Amino acid sequence: MxxxxxxxDLLEPFRISxxxxxxxxxxxxxTPEEEASILQKIPxxxxxxLSHRRLQAHPTTLTKSxxxxxxxxxxxxxxxxxxxxxxxxxxxxxxxxxxxHVLINEYxxxxxxxxxxxxxxxxxxVATVSLGGTVCLEISSKPGTAESGPDCxxxxxxxxxxSSALSALPSDPSDxxxxxxxxxxxxxxxxDGNSPPENLDPPAxxxxxxxxxxxxxxxxxxxxxxxxxxxxxxxxxxADTDLCAATVSNWDLLGDSGVFEKxxxxxxxxxxxxxxxxxxxxxSGAAGRVLGGLRRV
Ligand SMILES: O=C(O)CCC(=O)C(=O)O
Ligand SMILES: [Fe+2]
Numbered sequence: 001m002x003x004x005x006x007x008x009d010l011l012e013p014f015r016i017s018x019x020x021x022x023x024x025x026x027x028x029x030x031t032p033e034e035e036a037s038i039l040q041k042i043p044x045x046x047x048x049x050l051s052h053r054r055l056q057a058h059p060t061t062l063t064k065s066x067x068x069x070x071x072x073x074x075x076x077x078x079x080x081x082x083x084x085x086x087x088x089x090x091x092x093x094x095x096x097x098x099x100x101h102v103l104i105n106e107y108x109x110x111x112x113x114x115x116x117x118x119x120x121x122x123x124x125x126v127a128t129v130s131l132g133g134t135v136c137l138e139i140s141s142k143p144g145t146a147e148s149g150p151d152c153x154x155x156x157x158x159x160x161x162x163s164s165a166l167s168a169l170p171s172d173p174s175d176x177x178x179x180x181x182x183x184x185x186x187x188x189x190x191x192d193g194n195s196p197p198e199n200l201d202p203p204a205x206x207x208x209x210x211x212x213x214x215x216x217x218x219x220x221x222x223x224x225x226x227x228x229x230x231x232x233x234x235x236x237x238x239a240d241t242d243l244c245a246a247t248v249s250n251w252d253l254l255g256d257s258g259v260f261e262k263x264x265x266x267x268x269x270x271x272x273x274x275x276x277x278x279x280x281x282x283x284s285g286a287a288g289r290v291l292g293g294l295r296r297v
Contacts (some may be wrong), residue, residue: 002258005022005224006125006224008085008219010087011089011090011221013022014026014221016253018207018210019210019212020230021223021226021285022223023139023222023249024221024223025212025220025250026219026220026221026253027215027253027255029084029129029217029219030217031220032217035130035217037076038076038131039131039132041076042104047106048155052112052236053107053112054106055106056102056103056104057104058074058102059072060102062101066120066121066212066282067280067282068280068282068283070284070285073181082277084180085098085277090127091123094125095279095281096279097279098168099278099279100279100280101122101279101280101282102275102276102278103276104275105273105274105276106271106273107135107269107271107272107274109123109269109270110236110238112234112236113233115140115231115232116231116233117228117230118227121282122280123281124223124228125222125223126221126222126277126278128181128214128276128277129217129274129276130217130272130274131274132218132272133216133271134215134269134270134272135214135272136240136267137211137220137232137234138209138234139208139209139210139226140208140232141229141231142231143229178201192287197285208230210249211240211249212248212249212250213240213250213251213254215254216258221248237269238268239266239267240266240269241266241267242265244260245257252290
């Protein structure tokens, strides 16, 4: 069954409203010190070179049957990030209620990743933390779907999806990220976290393909229909150009859009590292592996 949009009153201010549900963009999710510390702890020996990027999987790659052999994530990937996901209830609706797998991708200038979908091995929530450089993620529809083609169409199912969102639980963010509490309170959300988001605005037009600009230290959440119905990719270019409110879907959510305005709408690519947190559906526990091993002997 599809994982519902994890919308809560805490996430609603960060929803990318011009895109189909449900993408959320949160700038400054981690601090510069936390970013530097994580980058420095990524083990150089674990990289798998690919043709246009390099990759490492934690705790391990999945088996051929898309099973995760359960083992803990390294602490530099869990703290402080996973408690912040919990405070925002990002993974509350997934089977294990927390991420159990992280892919680390590194892209150098001019590198990218082809348009793709992440597939059925995972619950439909991906939480991407960006480190180092800035890139545009390109969002497109799957070939042959109603949204494909150059035209706009109405976000018809947005309200239905939003209404199936999380029923909010009392909030106890033990370790809120720097900007989160302030953003939620300036948006006037109840502190007890019990009010479901109101969605009274008319549906926003959606334009596909579209771009999401990912600043260093930001968090991007790709969930529900955004996960299952759309493709995402990073163009392999040396610079992202023509960056402005009309061409970047999360322009109003950026931490500092002035940087791109001052640069004439241009983002010169540098090395970017992404951490993509997911909940693998099929997990084989250590006990099961021991028993399985004994049976095979
Ligand atoms: O680096 C990114 O932001 C995207 C990575 C990605 O799409 C993936 O690992 O499936
Ligand atoms: Fe992906």
